[in-house]
Amino acid sequence: MNTLEWTRRGLIAAATATVAFTGMAHADGHQMMDSVHFLIPGGAGGGWDGTARGTGEALVNSGLVGNATYENMSGGGGGVAIGNLIENADSSHGTLMVNSTPIVIRALTGEIAQSFRDLTLVAGTVGDYAALVVNAESPIMSMEDALAAYREAPQDFAIGGGSVPGGMDHLVAAIIMQGAGEDPTAFNYIGYDAGGEAMAGLLSGEIDALSTGFSEAVALADQGAIRILGVTAPERVPAYEEAPSFVEQGIDAQFVNWRGFFAAPGLPEDQLVAYQNLLAEMMDTPEWEEIRASMGLVNIFRPGDEFKAFLEGQEQQIGDLMRELGFL
Amino acid sequence: MLEGLMLGLSAAVTPFNLIMVVMGCVIGTLIGMLPGLGPMSIIAIMIPVAIGIGDPTAALILLSGVYYGAIFGGSTSSILLNAPGVAGTVATAFDGYPMARKGQAGKALTIAAVASFAGGTIGAILLMIFAPALSSVALLFHSAEYFALMVVGLSAIAAFAGTGQVAKALMMTILGLMMGTVGEGALSNMPRFTFGMMELQSGFSFITLAMAMFALPEALFLVMNPARAATGDSGKITGMRITGAEARSIAPVIGRQSIQGFFIGVLPGAGATIASFLGYAVERNIAKGAEQEEFGKGSIKGLAAPETANNAACTGSFVPLLTLGIPGSGTTAILLGALLALNVTPGPRLMTDEPQVFWAVIISMYIGNLVLLILNLPLIPYIAKILTIPRTFLIPFILFFTLMGSYLGQNNSTELLILVGFGVIATILRFADYPLAPLLIGFILGTMLEDNFGRAMQLYRGFGFLLERPMTLALLVLAALLVVLPSFRAYRARRRAEGVADGD
Numbered sequence: 001m002n003t004l005e006w007t008r009r010g011l012i013a014a015a016t017a018t019v020a021f022t023g024m025a026h027a028d029g030h031q032m033m034d035s036v037h038f039l040i041p042g043g044a045g046g047g048w049d050g051t052a053r054g055t056g057e058a059l060v061n062s063g064l065v066g067n068a069t070y071e072n073m074s075g076g077g078g079g080v081a082i083g084n085l086i087e088n089a090d091s092s093h094g095t096l097m098v099n100s101t102p103i104v105i106r107a108l109t110g111e112i113a114q115s116f117r118d119l120t121l122v123a124g125t126v127g128d129y130a131a132l133v134v135n136a137e138s139p140i141m142s143m144e145d146a147l148a149a150y151r152e153a154p155q156d157f158a159i160g161g162g163s164v165p166g167g168m169d170h171l172v173a174a175i176i177m178q179g180a181g182e183d184p185t186a187f188n189y190i191g192y193d194a195g196g197e198a199m200a201g202l203l204s205g206e207i208d209a210l211s212t213g214f215s216e217a218v219a220l221a222d223q224g225a226i227r228i229l230g231v232t233a234p235e236r237v238p239a240y241e242e243a244p245s246f247v248e249q250g251i252d253a254q255f256v257n258w259r260g261f262f263a264a265p266g267l268p269e270d271q272l273v274a275y276q277n278l279l280a281e282m283m284d285t286p287e288w289e290e291i292r293a294s295m296g297l298v299n300i301f302r303p304g305d306e307f308k309a310f311l312e313g314q315e316q317q318i319g320d321l322m323r324e325l326g327f328l
Numbered sequence: 329m330l331e332g333l334m335l336g337l338s339a340a341v342t343p344f345n346l347i348m349v350v351m352g353c354v355i356g357t358l359i360g361m362l363p364g365l366g367p368m369s370i371i372a373i374m375i376p377v378a379i380g381i382g383d384p385t386a387a388l389i390l391l392s393g394v395y396y397g398a399i400f401g402g403s404t405s406s407i408l409l410n411a412p413g414v415a416g417t418v419a420t421a422f423d424g425y426p427m428a429r430k431g432q433a434g435k436a437l438t439i440a441a442v443a444s445f446a447g448g449t450i451g452a453i454l455l456m457i458f459a460p461a462l463s464s465v466a467l468l469f470h471s472a473e474y475f476a477l478m479v480v481g482l483s484a485i486a487a488f489a490g491t492g493q494v495a496k497a498l499m500m501t502i503l504g505l506m507m508g509t510v511g512e513g514a515l516s517n518m519p520r521f522t523f524g525m526m527e528l529q530s531g532f533s534f535i536t537l538a539m540a541m542f543a544l545p546e547a548l549f550l551v552m553n554p555a556r557a558a559t560g561d562s563g564k565i566t567g568m569r570i571t572g573a574e575a576r577s578i579a580p581v582i583g584r585q586s587i588q589g590f591f592i593g594v595l596p597g598a599g600a601t602i603a604s605f606l607g608y609a610v611e612r613n614i615a616k617g618a619e620q621e622e623f624g625k626g627s628i629k630g631l632a633a634p635e636t637a638n639n640a641a642c643t644g645s646f647v648p649l650l651t652l653g654i655p656g657s658g659t660t661a662i663l664l665g666a667l668l669a670l671n672v673t674p675g676p677r678l679m680t681d682e683p684q685v686f687w688a689v690i691i692s693m694y695i696g697n698l699v700l701l702i703l704n705l706p707l708i709p710y711i712a713k714i715l716t717i718p719r720t721f722l723i724p725f726i727l728f729f730t731l732m733g734s735y736l737g738q739n740n741s742t743e744l745l746i747l748v749g750f751g752v753i754a755t756i757l758r759f760a761d762y763p764l765a766p767l768l769i770g771f772i773l774g775t776m777l778e779d780n781f782g783r784a785m786q787l788y789r790g791f792g793f794l795l796e797r798p799m800t801l802a803l804l805v806l807a808a809l810l811v812v813l814p815s816f817r818a819y820r821a822r823r824r825a826e827g828v829a830d831g832d
Contacts, residue, residue: 074740075742076530077530083526111529166516188786190783196648196655196656200656201471205467206787207787219675220675223677224676294668
């Protein structure tokens, strides 16, 4: 059920991404590629689906690409699609596969047999920060209060999330606790099947705090239903300036759930560069800006080697933490 | 409230929005009738169209029309072909299909339509009156209560433990519970019982399993029984009218299940499927004597209960979506995404910030349900005629849609192998007279049972929640009563009968 952790962010993102369907396609003579085929390792309506389709629509609507096609291939937490891309590498030069943080986590746990090293890294494009939130009616007003409550009765302080223990939301909570100088293995993590259920758990008072995606938290914080104690960005995010970053509260907790694109292994260098230029160009178009804003994500464009260094860093961060937590 | 109602009326009753309701209902019903295509896929297809409209009220009216249309239409394939396309209409097949086999297809479809209409409309009334207060109901249940609720749902198994079948029904339930453990649960990141197969990591898909248990054995049975295959069931379709006595017997069922289904729908962790199983279980276990025996063999009560409950629950599921901004199911999660794309943020402030959206949706629910009833009733005789098609033509269609439905869910060819493999096993089990419904109930409730139980244990560090949460205890006692009561009543009746025989 690990894919469900995606579904929540995903379904929302997917629906928002389809806004683009309505935009009028206009080619104003700067087309860079005839067509792009997107391979989506999860089902229709998931987070990967939303990212791929949003990107494809931006490419087509801005006239950068003539035509975009999509293929959903779910199974094995993304492993089926990765295996397929590697197996058919020679005939898949026209394919871009979307993926995100779980490719790092699941490769570490062995859930998927391959890792990002087995693929050609095109670029990381967008990301969503994580946040720790509490019910608006909670007496916990700040991260300081939360830590005080936790220190008083560590076992009674339950932090929930929409993923399994050892999944992304749990790891984010552990990163935050570790940054605050606490034992990341000591708090009581309660895993839910999906984000909606986890949010209901928070609002019903079953759990004390919730580890969730920032873009998701903003909508409910805006309505006054929840309070954001901290966001895992290096500084405050313009989409919701009220939310303090952990860094400014003296907690060294940074994390971004990135989304990016991969190609088949052995992709010729010139084609790789063409894809990277294409995505770089897209990031500056108004069509992309509209889609990105509606998905509540931030641009973090990192092509090729930069992407690789970032993934290695994340693998190190998450791997160390998982070893400490006893998941590896 | 009256003010809001007027606002909703003025927003919803425009020629354009009325067209949207009708269009949504028609599209939803037609696609929903196809086995394997549920509201989630239909809504996902319709979203670009809805967003293209630009007006959030009209878009939401269109999408909710599609939503209840799909649930409405979903019962058709359950009743006629034993091929539920939506998890919420699996329970409809329990009694709907036996009715169709007895030549009462028209009547079964009529009861389903009326029950759906009543469930949806009563649900909409409850939503209108209580919506602001209901957000707190949605948050009433913790994991402990969800666990207890699933136990109540499991008591539906008793319905299949009819004469001499207790052991078989229990075996099938346990098999279902076991199959529910395949893949990754919410409690651990270790895949279980996947035997290293990547395709099993996210577990079996419910639709594939439902097709394998119901639709496929049905088609295989027909193939193996050429006498029945050559001709359709022509001539066997009798009147679609419900007699006065029948109407009186299902009216209380519809009344109870509208309310029960609605409140289960309001809970973000439950939804239409749980509501339909619970509705079936409760009605079966409180039915008396001969009526209880009928359940599973073509009982009109057994058909009306899940049909009312699933529609009422769909309406109820709008409560957490609109008042809290929490999607309770995959379908409402897609709706939430569509709303956000239209710059409407559902949540506690929706009713004050954009009352026209809120009330227009409620009004459109009445209109939608009415449209569905008007649309469906005259069509029933023609839809029921599907059964008169010679089986030699019908079987390929059933097989095609069954395979397509399960492939579309995952876009993965392994699903087809799983479907056919389990289909063959299910056919053998049917030959050996094992009831297959308990397997599905065990499968769907098992996962949620385990997750919620595990969370409750973790939160209370042990079984403390049984005592600390009175509602959990009450629900568990209710489940025990539902199972014990019928046997107790039967025992007393037997004793009394014996007493009479003894002549004292």
